[in-house]
Every structure is written in structure tokens, then in C-alpha cells.
Amino acid sequence: MKSSSPLVYTFLAFFFLLLVSVRSNVIQDSCDKAAKVDPNINIDFCVANLEQNPKSKTATSTEELVPISIEIATSNATSISSIISKLLENKDLEKYTRSCLETCSELYTDAGSDLQSGGQAFESKDYGTAKTDISAALDAPESCEDGFKNKKGLVSPLTKENNNFSQLTAIPLAFISMVK
Numbered sequence: 001m002k003s004s005s006p007l008v009y010t011f012l013a014f015f016f017l018l019l020v021s022v023r024s025n026v027i028q029d030s031c032d033k034a035a036k037v038d039p040n041i042n043i044d045f046c047v048a049n050l051e052q053n054p055k056s057k058t059a060t061s062t063e064e065l066v067p068i069s070i071e072i073a074t075s076n077a078t079s080i081s082s083i084i085s086k087l088l089e090n091k092d093l094e095k096y097t098r099s100c101l102e103t104c105s106e107l108y109t110d111a112g113s114d115l116q117s118g119g120q121a122f123e124s125k126d127y128g129t130a131k132t133d134i135s136a137a138l139d140a141p142e143s144c145e146d147g148f149k150n151k152k153g154l155v156s157p158l159t160k161e162n163n164n165f166s167q168l169t170a171i172p173l174a175f176i177s178m179v180k
Helices: 006-036 043-054 054-060 062-088 095-123 127-149 159-178
Strands: none
Touching: 006 043, 006 062, 006 095, 043 054, 043 062, 043 159, 054 062, 054 127, 062 095, 062 127, 062 159, 095 159, 127 159
């Protein structure tokens, strides 16, 4: 009985490594395919953001990555709203800049709601509604950025955040297209 113990441990170690490899490949493969669906998705960005979420470590399919990617995008929308709130605390903001930030705040609040409803629609297997709702969230960063571009010389303080949110929102859209 003692001699079979090393064989059992070897088998368990092999099985664990195989499982970790499969899960890791699901993220990489899904991001590779998503970048083919939407060339604006950076594969490394996609992989890095999914790997940061502990829930993705147990995902075994692209379908399981959809709610995780929606959660990541929703969390990012909330973070951007917090950044905007901090920027709005500055009493010395020019009136136009303040107006742009207030608009961006509304856009990101709506984007968070759109992502949540898109996630609920996906869970109900209503892929069309899920894509429509998530696509609505994707309008937030572009609209936010456009507000600053409308005044010559004004630079958006949210360009990096807007670009990241665009990608984070494009990822679940691409995943849904791959699943349906």
C-alpha cells in the first residue's frame, strides 16, 4: 500500500497542472478569439484583466468568462465615477471642464446600469438584449472624451480611463458574439 502512495501523488500533481493549464488556456484562447472579433481588443490587456479576477481561475469556457468580464467592466465604471467625483471636488475648475466632468459622471453611472442589465440578460440567455445593453455602455467613454474635444485646447483628464473602459466593455461583447 505504501508503494502506491507516490503514484497517487504524481497523478494528483499531473491532474492539477493539467487543470491549471486548461483554465489558463481558456483565458488566452478566449482573448485571442475576441481580438479577432474586435481588433480594438488588445490580447495582453484582455488576459491581464481577466487573470486579475480570482473567479476567472475556475472558468472552463468563454461562456463562463462573460459574467466575469462584465463584472470587471462594471467595477471599472464605478472606479471612473469615483475619479470623476474627486476631480469635481476641485473648486477652481473652469465651468466648461466642470460641465464635461458632470456629463461624464452621468455617462458612467448609466454605463454601470447598462452593464448590470446586460449581465442579467446574458444570464437569461437573451444574448441580443445583453449585447444591446453592453453596447450602450460602450458609448460612455467616447461621449465623455468628445465633450472635452469640443473646446479647443482642452485636454480630457480621463483619456486613459476612457480607453481602458472601452476595451473592458468590448471584451464581454466579443465573448457574447463567440458564445451565441
